[in-house]
Amino acid sequence: MSTTxxxxxxxxxxxxxxRRMKRVAGLMILLMAAVFLLSRLLVEHIxxxxIPGAFAEAALVGGLADWFAVTALFRHPLGIPIPHTAIVxxxxxxxxxxxxxxxxxxFLKPEEVTAKLRQVxxxxxxxxxxxxxxxxxxxxERIARSVPGILNALDDDDVGRFMQTNLSARMKDIGVAPILGQVVQLLTNEGHHQRLLDELLERAARLVHDNRELIEKRVDEQLPRWLPKAVDRAVYTKVLSALDNTLNEIRDPEGPWRQQFDEATRAFVHELRTSPEMRQKGEEMLHRLLANDTLKxxxxxxxxxxxxxxxxxxxSDDSGLRRQIDAAMRVYGETLVRDPGIRNTLQSWIEQAVNSTVVGRxxxxxxxxxxxxxxxxxxxxxxxxxxxVGRDLQFxxxxxxxxxxxxxxxxxxxxRVTG
Structure with a gap:
């Protein structure tokens, strides 16, 4: 059976x-006063x-006494500053x-608050x-509409400084040199460093080929002017030949140059990952980079x-943010329905939050x-x-x-009986 x-x-x-109860209580006192007066006036004839006069007399006294007591709680009766009145x-x-x-x-006992929260x-x-x-x-809608106001309250310089500071802190915690060492190690394991060297060699060969006249001019400028032109040409030819031979030797996958490059790369990776000096250099480089005005x-x-x-x-009317918020709330609501563990976790979190913020204070x-x-x-x-409470006091x-x-x-x- 339900009760409303x-x-x-x-x-x-x-x-x-x-106000109604005050009028009722006041009219009762007036009625008792009238009955009392009538009984005194008519007692010789009736x-x-x-009997009703005795009732009215005592009722008048009781009613006036309670009127005084109730009134004295809130104000001075009849405006007279009687001691121990106007108590409130x-x-x-x-x-x-x-x-x-x-x-x-x-009302704010932990057990009482917790029990009420669980009941709700x-x-x-x-x-x-x-x-x-x-x-x-x-x-x-309300959350999405409030976002611009929150963002406008954020200063661009403060946000940028926050991003820069946090990036700097995270990079310092992780270390630039070890990260670079891991990257180079990955490239080495996959053989990318060799392909990178091949690409550099090809570019160097094209650079030499495309700048033969400039190289010849530079060689001629460095040789004494009194040497014959034939000697200058011979020296130039030797220089180009030496460059071509050196590049070809480096291209050889089994050559000593490749072996030395491999060893140097491994040593560089090890140094990046373990050397305090390299770590310090990496942090200094990062500091200079992050302090750059352009980066700021x-x-x-x-x-x-x-x-x-x-x-x-x-x-916008078709806000992606609003759709994402709606979808997140829908998913969370569905999760609450089907997953008792999530409900218990939320209930526990609410109890802890209320107990720490309300009961704890x-x-x-x-x-x-x-x-x-x-x-x-x-x-x-x-x-x-x-x-x-005044209505109850009128009762x-x-x-x-x-x-x-x-x-x-x-x-x-x-x-009357005993008299």
Whole structure:
């Protein structure tokens, strides 16, 4: 059998109910006063009227006493500064501190908060919410629309400096020389260094062939002018022949040049990977590179370009960012539904977050509640408290009137019987 929870009243509705109950309690006192006066005026003509008169007399006393008590909680009765009245405004600071400690001690206990969180089952609520396409659409829209504002708050120089600093830190942690050593080692293992040498040799041969006249001119400039031209030509021919022979020897895969190149490459790789001096040189080179103004501007340009692209996409009608956010939320919602482990992890994370941020700071929260109450205007705190509990206090007045009348009637009857 399902039960429906009552709809809580608004402050305006509570204030209206309080006014109605005040009128009822006040009219009862006026009625008792009227009955009492009539009983005194008519007692000589109607003797039995003493009975309702006794009731009214005691009810009047009880009602006025409870009116005084209820009124004294919030203000001075009839505006007269009677001692120990206007209790709430006079003790506002103490009430605020006490209320804050009460909330912190009784409502923010770790076990109470954890039990309530488990009862609510937030992972299921989140999964059900994410299962609705319109919810995801609204959320992804709001998130995407908020991205440009966040990006605009970031300075391009700061972002570029952040990228540069982090790249520098990561490269220093890893080491430039060992990375370069690994790259060269990979090239060596695959034989790429030999193919690279072959390509360099081909380029050198073409360079020599295409610049024969320049080489001849340089040889002629270095020889004495008194030598015959035939001697100059012979020297030039010898130089070209030596260059061609040397290049051909290096091209030979089984030649000593290739073996020496292999050994030098392996030694260079080993030095890059193990030598402190090479590591230091690599870090110095990296530092000079990252300190270059052109590179700094490059990072700033990257930051600006990224911001512009993300902003344009986030604000477009067909936003890829918005689709990705929606898809991520959908996948996460589906994962929550089918994977109990993920739900338990999320529940545990929520409990830890609440316990660390709320329960862990319950004393500060209690002090904060107390400070808020202490800052309230005295009329404000009176109105707030009276609106919340004043209607129930008016029942005290009504009950005091009725109970007082019944007690007075009983005493009157006892007196008559025993008298």
């Amino acid at each position: 929870q009552p709809v809580p009243l608004t402050d305006e509705e509570k204030a209206a109910a309080l 003797p039995w009227i003493e 405004p006079r003790n506002q600071s103490r009430i605020g501190s006490t209320l804050g400690r009460f909330v912190a001690s009784n 089952d937030l992972p299921k609520i989140i999964a059900d919410w994410l299962d609705q396409p319109e919810n995801r659409a609204r959320a992804s 501007q490059y990072f700033r340009d990257i930051a600006r370009s990224l911001k512009d692209r993300i902003t344009a996409d986030a604000l 319950r004393e500060q929260i209690g002090e904060w509640i107390g400070s808020i109450v202490q800052k309230w205007d005295k009329d404000m705190i009176v109105n707030k408290l009276e609106t919340q 005290i007045r009504i009950n005091g009137t009725l109970v007082g009348g019944l007690i007075g009637l009983c005493l009157y009857l006892v007196e």
